[in-house]
Amino acid sequence: MAYSGPYVAALPMYDWPEMRGEVDAQWVRLRDAFRQRGIDAPEATARSNRDLPPVPGGIRDGARKLIAPDPATLPPDEFDFHQLWLSPALLFGQTCWGPMELGLARRVQVVAQPSYDAFEGGQGELYSSALVMLADGGPSVASPEDGRAVIPFDRIRGKRFIFNSPDSMSGLLGLTRDLDAIGESLDIFASRSESGGHRSSIVAIAEGRADVAAIDCRSWALAQRFEPAAQGVKVVGWTARRKGLPFITARTTPMDVVASMREAIAGLGLEGSVAKQPFVERVG
Structure with missing residues (x-):
């Protein structure tokens, strides 16, 4: 009805x-x-x-x-x-x-x-998530033109992973699938915790309470505009593009x-x- x-x-x-x-x-x-x-x-x-x-x-x-x-x-x-x-x-x-x-x-x-299209990591209806960690003075990793996943295993293995919510494609499920596709899993992380939001995940990394998060490209662009903690965080990789x-x-x-x-x-x-x-x- x-x-x-x-x-x-x-x-x-x-x-x-x-x-x-x-x-x-x-x-x-x-x-x-x-x-x-x-x-x-x-x-x-x-x-x-x-x-x-x-x-x-x-x-x-x-x-x-x-x-x-x-x-x-x-x-x-x-x-x-x-x-x-x-x-x-x-x-x-x-x-x-x-x-x-x-x-x-x-x-x-x-x-x-x-x-x-207006955001790095996006193309038309597709978006990807930036994998972010504490800044170390080096440059951020640019989004790949082919939209494939760029996962720096040597940097994220054994680290503390934080995600926004269990049903989030950008914060958890997309990365899970990218890892599965190459025979890995979320078990590469030392721990996993939930923040309640992408912005909160960025703040947690900047404050040293977590090490790595997947932030959808538009939220990452917003963080760079409005969240001071984002200045202490850098992009180290990207998930594959998805809707x-x-x-x-x-x-x-x-x-x-x-x-x-x-x-x-x-x-x-x-x-x-x-x-x-x-x-x-x-x-x-």
Whole structure:
């Protein structure tokens, strides 16, 4: 059944405090383009659980199975991204391919893939992660033109690895797959710990609480702009390029609305590619 209440939009994945103005400006461009095509896009983006419409009885799938609690029952000042992604009110949001591959894909539709051309390590819809360690006076390693993984085993073996979250493609899963492809594993590290965010991982390395992390190329660019700790960290390698963070909408969003959003995004030139079909039909 299609959702009939007010829509919600959010662009949380790169919404650093210093980026709020730029994120808001991006949403205004999208919002106005959507509205020009008859879509009732919300005035502003959601940034906390309190901004999500309540769902009495909790969020349920097509079989009426409970998949998430009512947003109104969550701490209002926090922002549960999984709650956002599963909300039937989601008109436009952004996620990571880690959660998508771990089950989110069957709950949402992919609208488009943003372009990463503006960032070292990005190419069109593809992005890679910078492997960062404490700076030692030497130069950083440039992103390879062919987009293949560059992993400095002699530097990272036996070190303390820190990652943002267990379901992150850029911070953990991508590097895991690159290691698997050459017969290695995360066991090359002396320890593994979770930081809660790419920015926190960079700070942990700069403060000596960890040795190495994988930071997606756009987050690394943001860190170089806004995080002082990044000045004490350098790039020592790169993961292979993979699809960047997709723009998504609820599974129940009507296809004519999805098609109109794709047209709007293409018209704004924001995309690396526009999905032609729901992701669930393209798995594998």
